Amino acid sequence: MSGTRETTLSAATFAALDHASGKIASAALAAMEDQFPWFGRMPAEQRASVLFIAQTGAAGFTAWLRDPTGARKLTTDAFRSAPQDLSRWISLRQTVELVRVALQVLERQVPELAADEPERQVLTEAVLRYGREVAFTSAMSYASAAEARGAWDARLEASVVDGIVRGDAEESLLSRAAALGWDPAAEATVLVGNTSSDDPPTVIYEVRSRAARVGRSVLLGVQGARLVVLLAGPSEQTVLNRMVNAFGPGPVVAGPTVSSIAEAHRSSADALSGLRAVVAWPAAPRPVRSAELLPERALAGDPEAERQLIDRVARPLEQAGGGLLETVETYLETGGVLESCARQLFVHPNTVRYRLRKAAEITGCNANLPRDALVLRVALAVGRLSRSRGLW
Template sequence: MRERIEEAGGDGRAGGTTVRIDGEDLDPDHGGPDQDRIRQDTTRRLERAMGALGTAAMARMDDRLMWFRALSAEDRSWVGLVAQAGIAAFVEWFQHAGEDRPTPSIEFFGTAPRELKRSISLQQTVDIVRTVVEVVEAQTAELAAPGGREQLQQAMLRYTRDVAFAAAQVYAREAEARGSWDARLEALIVDALVRGEVDDGLHSWAAALGWTSSPVVVLAGQAPDDDPQAVVDGLRERGRRSALDLLAGVQGDRLIVIVGGADSVGAAARHVVPRFGPGPIVIGPEVGDLHAAASSARAAMAGLRAAPAWPDAPRPVHAEDLLAERAIDGDADARAQLIENVYRPLTGTPLLDTLATYLEQGTSLEATARLLFVHPNTVRYRLRKITELTGYQPTEGRSAFTLQVGLILGRLSETSVT
């Protein structure tokens, strides 16, 4: 009998050993007469030890894995069943050799309920597989039949490698499917807020995406020329890096971004403004939660439509600073807000006539005083009171324009149209 030992090379099993007896390949992984007998003996030993191995794996997980200790008793028992099923799957796989050996998979995770599979991450799956392997590996000398220790070790290496790849593929597919579903939910939320169709379903969708943040602010602007999905993905990644909740949607040539959890409106804008295309960007008012974000979205969209009327507006600009342009453009919310904030506080007081006269006289203090038969200091005092009541300063150009529009809208609101 001629016996020769060769180092593995071109077959890809680097570092392996091939034993040839009279030209017959006795590679531990492919087997031969003696190797088949050793494999069967080792298989019987493994089958007898499966229960003990499962118990040892549970004890090791409890000792080393903090996340495992934090599970409920029911979930821990399910993980134990998964570990036991994994050991059984390895024993069944080990029995086969050569070309007929099935490709390892993680179908043994099917023993767990769907809720557990959702709560176990890829890293935790790897922890389970690693723990089971360590337990089996620690008892290789006792588990392997005489002469079969290397055979068992090589099989474990191949099996765990292939299971790891299989697990990664499964989680990648689930992540891709989940990503597609999350993208659809995100688009539904953005569309519902833009259209103002807010109901209990909105909160359910947001909860499914893990949205918990407040306050909330909505920004609207031109979308960049990039692929819409790439734009949304980039914004989502920016939100994760900034620890912000962020939803985004591209509708035609518009980009709408909903930001939650920012320390301030300015902070929210700084994180997302670079992702917009050229042109104006409008920031809606800050609101308490996602349910109230429809009003912020409505103001931001109305501001975006009216923004071309103020070419020198800052970028970004607050929707509140575009109230006059929005009102002229037909925004009912802006009209009501101007009437409430500008006209109502002045109605029934000398301040209303003073404001009207001051604006009609081209913001001339002396001309206003002459027409009202009062001292210029009285006019100055009244103008300060107008600023206190409305928040707008009549002596400043943009504020004077907004006050003028508010005054006109207030007069129109009190006129009966027949």
């Protein structure tokens, strides 16, 4: 093929092509400025990058005619240095438009350089083939730039999630999250569980696709077999139920919703504490909120869970007075038998019912329900231990 073109095209035509490359590039640049107003508003440095590409591409056309087997290398040379910087200024669609204009200039001017009509036909066909190579190369350049940016974003995102897990509250973490498109003022909820695959890209795709379906922003980190997801917005149960499908088998724990990413470590700490303790509750729902695991977390030695049990259950019952604390303790000790509790307290069973109802209003725990009874038992035990150590 190379030999055919070398015998078909004369030396005079090759010489004309060599000398015209600069003129063709300038004509292409002028056509771009004329057709696209946004091109004229580009910084001079970026326009110079486009001119460099056009000049290299025009010069590469003659070399491609001499050696078509080196087409990919020659056309890639035109995009080797500029795309990483240029792609920040113009989109792939705009690049395609510029390439189209440059090829139109080539189609008009290159055939005129032929020594005779047969050579004109050869050049016309060559321009079309060369244009295809340039179009594919420009698309590949942008694809490579997108992959590089995606890899960088993934590393940046992982560092943000890791910082949240560690409890870093520096301004740099917030700025990195903002660079990833996270709204610093958005509410945030951390979910933790097992990954759904050993392939991180597959895990990332699953999380992002499900987050898109519920209209939420996410940041995520794959930490070995553990998946940590930071979900924007309030944590409605319907949203959590849909996001949980992005996790692998096993429990999924949702931390409390906090007012902003600056406080996300609190949600992360509670969620991770719940993930360590959830094994003690085999019947736990999936997902389960960390606040629902306070008894298991306290038994596992989480001081934050102990504090929350005291603040939510033990202290309010004691401060309420009216025998509520004593009634709840007695009711639990008698195995939830109303009449036995009333006899020990020397009150009417209706009084016990009333006090238990008031206790449920204050604590949110109904002593008649097995799970709530466990919460009350552990909370009261933690409160007694804390008081004995002088901490309450």
